[in-house]
Amino acid sequence: MKKSFACFLLFLFGLSLVAQTDTSGRSGLYRHTPEKQTRLIHTCLKVGFDFSKRTMDGEARITATPHFYPTDRLTLDAKAMRIHGVGIVQEGEPKPLRYLYRNDSLEIQLDRTYRRDEEYTVYIRYTAQPEEVADKGKRSFVGTKGLYFIDPDGDDPERPTQVWTQGQTEYASCWFPTIDKPNQKSTQEIYITVPDRYRTLSNGLLQASEQHDDGTRTDHWTMKHPHAPYLFFVAAGEFSVVSDTPWRGKVPIDYYVEKGDEALAKEVFGLTSQMIEFFSQTFCYDFPWEKYAQIVVRDFVAGGMENTTAVIHSESAMQKADVLADNNYWEFVIAHEAAHHWFGNLVTAESWANLIVNEAFANYAEYLWIEHRHGRDDADFHLMERVYEYLIRPEDFNKQAVRFGYEDREDMFDKVSYNKAGAVLHILRDYLGDEAFFESVGLFLRRHEFGTAEAHDLRLAFEEVSGKDLSRFFNQWFFGNGHPVVEASTRYDAESRSLSLHIRQMQDSSLLFEFPLEIDLYEGDRRQRHSVWVSARKENIFTFAAGEQPSLTDIDPRGIILMEERNGKSSAEYRFQYRYAEDFKSRYQALAFAVENADKHLLLAAVHDPCYHLRIKALSELPVEQLSRKELDAVAKIARSDPKNLVRSAAMWTLAGTRDKRYLPLFEKGLETHSASVRNAALNGIAQTAPERAKRFLVQARPEELTADQLIGLLPVVIRHRMAKYLPQLIGYLIYYPFKEDSNPEQAALLRRGYEWAMSLDDAILVEKALYPFREEKPYLSGDMRTRKLILEVLENGLRIKKGLPQTPSVREQTGLLLRTIEEMKE
Numbered sequence: 001m002k003k004s005f006a007c008f009l010l011f012l013f014g015l016s017l018v019a020q021t022d023t024s025g026r027s028g029l030y031r032h033t034p035e036k037q038t039r040l041i042h043t044c045l046k047v048g049f050d051f052s053k054r055t056m057d058g059e060a061r062i063t064a065t066p067h068f069y070p071t072d073r074l075t076l077d078a079k080a081m082r083i084h085g086v087g088i089v090q091e092g093e094p095k096p097l098r099y100l101y102r103n104d105s106l107e108i109q110l111d112r113t114y115r116r117d118e119e120y121t122v123y124i125r126y127t128a129q130p131e132e133v134a135d136k137g138k139r140s141f142v143g144t145k146g147l148y149f150i151d152p153d154g155d156d157p158e159r160p161t162q163v164w165t166q167g168q169t170e171y172a173s174c175w176f177p178t179i180d181k182p183n184q185k186s187t188q189e190i191y192i193t194v195p196d197r198y199r200t201l202s203n204g205l206l207q208a209s210e211q212h213d214d215g216t217r218t219d220h221w222t223m224k225h226p227h228a229p230y231l232f233f234v235a236a237g238e239f240s241v242v243s244d245t246p247w248r249g250k251v252p253i254d255y256y257v258e259k260g261d262e263a264l265a266k267e268v269f270g271l272t273s274q275m276i277e278f279f280s281q282t283f284c285y286d287f288p289w290e291k292y293a294q295i296v297v298r299d300f301v302a303g304g305m306e307n308t309t310a311v312i313h314s315e316s317a318m319q320k321a322d323v324l325a326d327n328n329y330w331e332f333v334i335a336h337e338a339a340h341h342w343f344g345n346l347v348t349a350e351s352w353a354n355l356i357v358n359e360a361f362a363n364y365a366e367y368l369w370i371e372h373r374h375g376r377d378d379a380d381f382h383l384m385e386r387v388y389e390y391l392i393r394p395e396d397f398n399k400q401a402v403r404f405g406y407e408d409r410e411d412m413f414d415k416v417s418y419n420k421a422g423a424v425l426h427i428l429r430d431y432l433g434d435e436a437f438f439e440s441v442g443l444f445l446r447r448h449e450f451g452t453a454e455a456h457d458l459r460l461a462f463e464e465v466s467g468k469d470l471s472r473f474f475n476q477w478f479f480g481n482g483h484p485v486v487e488a489s490t491r492y493d494a495e496s497r498s499l500s501l502h503i504r505q506m507q508d509s510s511l512l513f514e515f516p517l518e519i520d521l522y523e524g525d526r527r528q529r530h531s532v533w534v535s536a537r538k539e540n541i542f543t544f545a546a547g548e549q550p551s552l553t554d555i556d557p558r559g560i561i562l563m564e565e566r567n568g569k570s571s572a573e574y575r576f577q578y579r580y581a582e583d584f585k586s587r588y589q590a591l592a593f594a595v596e597n598a599d600k601h602l603l604l605a606a607v608h609d610p611c612y613h614l615r616i617k618a619l620s621e622l623p624v625e626q627l628s629r630k631e632l633d634a635v636a637k638i639a640r641s642d643p644k645n646l647v648r649s650a651a652m653w654t655l656a657g658t659r660d661k662r663y664l665p666l667f668e669k670g671l672e673t674h675s676a677s678v679r680n681a682a683l684n685g686i687a688q689t690a691p692e693r694a695k696r697f698l699v700q701a702r703p704e705e706l707t708a709d710q711l712i713g714l715l716p717v718v719i720r721h722r723m724a725k726y727l728p729q730l731i732g733y734l735i736y737y738p739f740k741e742d743s744n745p746e747q748a749a750l751l752r753r754g755y756e757w758a759m760s761l762d763d764a765i766l767v768e769k770a771l772y773p774f775r776e777e778k779p780y781l782s783g784d785m786r787t788r789k790l791i792l793e794v795l796e797n798g799l800r801i802k803k804g805l806p807q808t809p810s811v812r813e814q815t816g817l818l819l820r821t822i823e824e825m826k827e
Contacts, residue, residue: 001168001413002303002336002362029405033351033454036067038074038179040186040229041119045176047234048193048216049163051152056128060176061089063121065114072113074122077173077180079104079146080132084125094123106177128175143301146174150237150298160258162237164297164312166305167230169352169409178229183350183452185226192234193218199239201256201295203232203308223308224290226450228348233307235295242266247273251287256295257318267324268317269294271331271373275338278372279365283342284442288449292341294334304333306340306362313337320707322676326645331373332366332382339365347445350452352409356401356421356478357453359413361441363422377611380559380584383426387562390419391483393784401478402455423562424477430560431473431516432466440465455479476513476536477562484513484534484563492549499546501553504539506566512536515561520554523547525580529557552576559585569593575602584611595621604631607651612644619650624657632658639666645675652681656688664689676709684713691717698723708733719754727758731769734758738790755794759801767814770798771821778825788825795822 042063049056064074083101087094088111098109106124114120130145143166150162165175173180189207192200196217200206204223211217235256242265244253253272255265272292280286289309300314317330343365344358363386371379390396393415401421406412429437444453444461459474485506492499501519505512514536521528521544532542552573555565569577571593578590587606591614594602598621606618619635627635632655639651652670655663663685670682687694694717708729711718718726737751758766774791781788799818805811 001305001340001359002333029407031351031353031404031406031409033353034181034183036183037069037071038064039067040064040179040184043176043178043186043188043229043232044190045188046191046193047175049149049236051149051161051163054129054131054149054152056130056147056175058126058128058176060124060126061121062124062177063119064179065119066116068116070113070115072110074108074110075179076106076108076124076177077104077170078106078124078126078177079171079174080129080134081106081177082127082129084127085123086125087123089121089123097122104173124177126177130174133171133174144171144174146171148299148301159298160238162235162297164235164237164295164300165233166301166312167232167307168305169230172229172232175234176232178232180229182228182230182348182352185228185348185450185452187223187226188232189220189222190232190234191218191220192236194236197238198236199241199256201233201235201239201293201310203227203310205290225288225308227308227345231306231308231345233310233312235297235310235312237297239295240265244270245273247276247287247292251276251289252291252293254291254293256293258296261296261318264318264321264324267321268319268328268330269334272334272338274373275335275369278369279339279342282368282372282438282441283445284438285342285346285445285449287341288346289341292338294337304337306337306344308341308345311337320676322674322679325675326649326677332370335369336362336366339369342445346450347448348452350454351404352412353404353406354402354454355412355417356455357458359417360401360421360425363418364425367422367426377584378613381588381611381613383423384559384585384588386419387423390415390423391564395784396420397482400481420483420562421478427477427515427560427562428462428470428473430558432462432468436466437462472514480511482507482511484515484561485566486555486563487566488553488555489568490550490553492546494549497545497547499544499550499553501542501544501555502539503534503542503555505534505537509538512538513563517556517561518558519544520552520557520581520586521546521550522552522554522576522580523550525551527580552580554581554586557581557583557586559583559588565589571597571599575599575605578602578605587611587614591617594618598623600626604634607635607638612642612647615642615644615647616650619647619654622654624654632660636663636666639670645673646677648673649675649677649681652678652685656681656685659688661689676707680709680713682713683710687714687717691720695721698726703729715750715754719750719757722757724761727754727761727763727766728769730754731758731766732773735770735773735794738793756797756801759798760805762805762808762810762814764810764814764817767798767802767817771795771817774825775821781825792822792825795825 044061046059047056083106086097086099086108088097097111100107108122110120128147130147133145146167147165151159152161154161170180172178188203190202192202193216194200196211196215200219202221204221206219207222208220209217238259239256240259240262242255242257242262244266246252255269257265276287276292291309293309294311294313296313296315296317298315300312304311304313319329339362340358343361347357349355349357367379367383370382396414396416399416401416440462443465444458447461448457455478459470463470487504487506489502490499515534517532517534519530519532521530523546530544534540554577574590574593577586581587587609590602591606600623603618603622607615609615635651635654639648639655642648652667667682667685670678673679694714698714698717703725711726711730712733734751734755737748737755740748740751795818799815802811802815802818
């Protein structure tokens with residue numbers, strides 16, 4: 001699964017470590033791998049939806065066998081259901097069985113004792129009631145209903161009627177009885193009855209459709225390979241199906257989108273076949289499933305979910321054409337979910353404690369795909385973003401990637417299981433070499449195909465292929481917590497003509513790491529790369545022959561090791577590093593120094609970096625007031641001619657900061673570009689240099705004609721002239737003002753003024769729109785005290801303003817909503 005976040009890249013400096021709750025299991029809390037008393041074999045479902053009641057009527061035929069010990073009982077998970085009847089199927093017909101349904105568990109007394117490898121089939125008639133599913137305090141970031149009805153009454157003209165499921169972690173049992181554990185696997189067939197105007201989607205292939213006289217239709221879907229219950233999926237709604245070229249001419253590839261989005265479907269998802277081919281070759285295992293479909297739904301509870309052969313995406317996937325002209329922001333999510341069809345679906349983590357079997361590889365697959373498609377610099381940038389997201393959460397330092405002492409299974413879906421574990425695979429790949437790494441991956445997949453595995457199984461596969469003992473590696477990176485915090489210093493001895501490099505690990509002595517480390521020494525502009533082994537000691541000292549004082553000592557230039565690096569490099573050294581270092585991490589690190597220290601000369605050099613991400617960052621951080629006319633003209637040239645729209649946009653935003661009318665023609669020309677980012681920057685430039693023209697434009701325009709991104713560029717004019725008609729589109733941006741205070745105080749102040757103006761209005765819809773993103777983000781905030789604090793600051797500021805208004809019934813209702821949300825955030 002891919003969790004969806006708005007990521008704002010910062011640079012790594014001064015991260016601190018704090019003590020946190022022990023999650024290792026040593027404290028007494030230990031989550032066992034689920035015991036297998038019964039083994040699922042096949043699941044056959046017949047389902048139909050009552051949209052008015054938000055329920056689903058179902059019939060299940062579950063074929064199972066005792067796992068090892070003889071038994072005369074079957075216990076199934078069945079959350080918030082009404083059970084109408086249970087039977088044992090004999091000669092095709094169910095004969096009644098005794099059962100007890102309590103505490104979301106269905107306990108069935110079988111007709112006799114069954115031994116291992118004796119199969120039986122039980123029949124259950126039931127009604128699923130997702131609205132009755134109790135949360136029971138679970139901190140699920142995906143909701144707990146399992147089955148979701150979207151606008152079931154059809155009374156919202158802005159949203160289509162849909163129904164879809166979400167099973168991870170253990171919510172499949174909200175819509176069908178099963179053994180809802182990741183170490184179970186079953187083949188399946190599902191009969192879905194819906195109004196004939198609806199399209200359905202489920203796992204596997206559509207075998208048949210039968211029309212009924214009452215205007216409904218039953219679709220029969222089958223899945224021939226076994227997979228985990230949480231991956232079972234159904235969806236129905238008025239979707240259009242866009243078919244793409246089948247993979248290798250035999251595996252259908254389909255995209256289910258809303259009507260009107262057909263033309264964009266291939267623009268968003270069109271690389272899917274190439275991804276499947278790439279992962280088939282890279283993982284040394286051909287795509288094993290019979291189709292690959294992707295569906296975009298409304299109000300999905302995450303970014304994406306890897307339901308086998310039927311991946312679901314949130315509506316954020318469907319970007320407009322002018323946004324796609326800049327970048328497909330969903331491409332890495334598509335790659336992530338595709339990779340899960342090997343890691344997670346083909347081989348499934350046997351317990352949530354071993355979630356890295358699924359998520360480490362899906363996370364790292366993002367890197368692999370970007371490296372393949374866009375190059376190493378782009379992939380390294382993506383990796384550093386992911387590593388940073390882990391490092392800024394000091395509470396994650398004490399969490400093991402594989403941990404059995406979690407409080408709630410949902411806690412496993414964090415930056416440790418995803419980002420850190422993915423980065424550790426990057427270290428392992430570099431340590432073993434590509435050939436050994438990917439051959440090991442293929443061995444692991446073949447050995448555990450259509451089954452389950454744990455982290456130790458990964459280690460054994462890598463050891464078998466490479467011949468290396470990887471116990472220490474897995475113990476410190478996966479089964480241990482933390483990461484190295486490295487302080488590097490050098491001393492040159494002119495007499496012995498040698499350089500001593502001191503590597504100190506600053507984290508606690510009980511968490512010392514060993515790892516390979518590359519060192520680049522520069523004598524003049526000549527580079528020598530050395531490889532050393534850092535032992536698990538507080539201090540390692542390495543000595544290198546050097547005919548003269550090196551111009552620069554650069555550690556881990558390729559950014560392989562997951563660590564915090566502290567060094568005492570001077571401004572001159574960082575400028576030298578940017579000029580001569582070839583690897584992305586070294587250039588990135590030098591640019592980070594330039595941003596932190598407002599080094600104009602280094603920033604100006606970086607606006608021509610070969611990596612467009614660094615060009616954007618350099619342009620965004622240029623001190624406009626310090627730039628000469630010649631330097632500004634160089635920025636204008638970039639705004640006109642850089643091959644990347646996003647870079648041109650960044651250059652225009654920089655020029656807009658000058659408020660110089662010389663650049664007005666450039667901004668006007670930018671409005672003609674088929675690029676959302678360039679047009680947005682151009683609108684901002686016009687707002688800054690010709691505010692009256694921008695005002696006339698906004699007065700004449702209708703809100704639905706402009707996107708929120710475009711309005712951000714015009715925000716100064718909107719706020720100055722109190723154009724309230726645009727606030728519903730802007731409020732989702734205004735609420736994030738405190739998050740910008742460090743990086744852009746001027747913009748933060750503008751956003752805050754807009755937010756406070758919006759809260760000063762008696763407008764309940766604005767308040768609901770303001771609170772919605774925070775309510776959606778709350779499940780992600782476990783342990784993230786900084787983000788929680790900033791959100792509370794926004795909410796309490798809004799509450800203060802509402803309390804100062806005349807207390808109409810509407811204002812009192814808004815005040816109550818703010819108060820309830822504040823209390824929820826504090827929980």
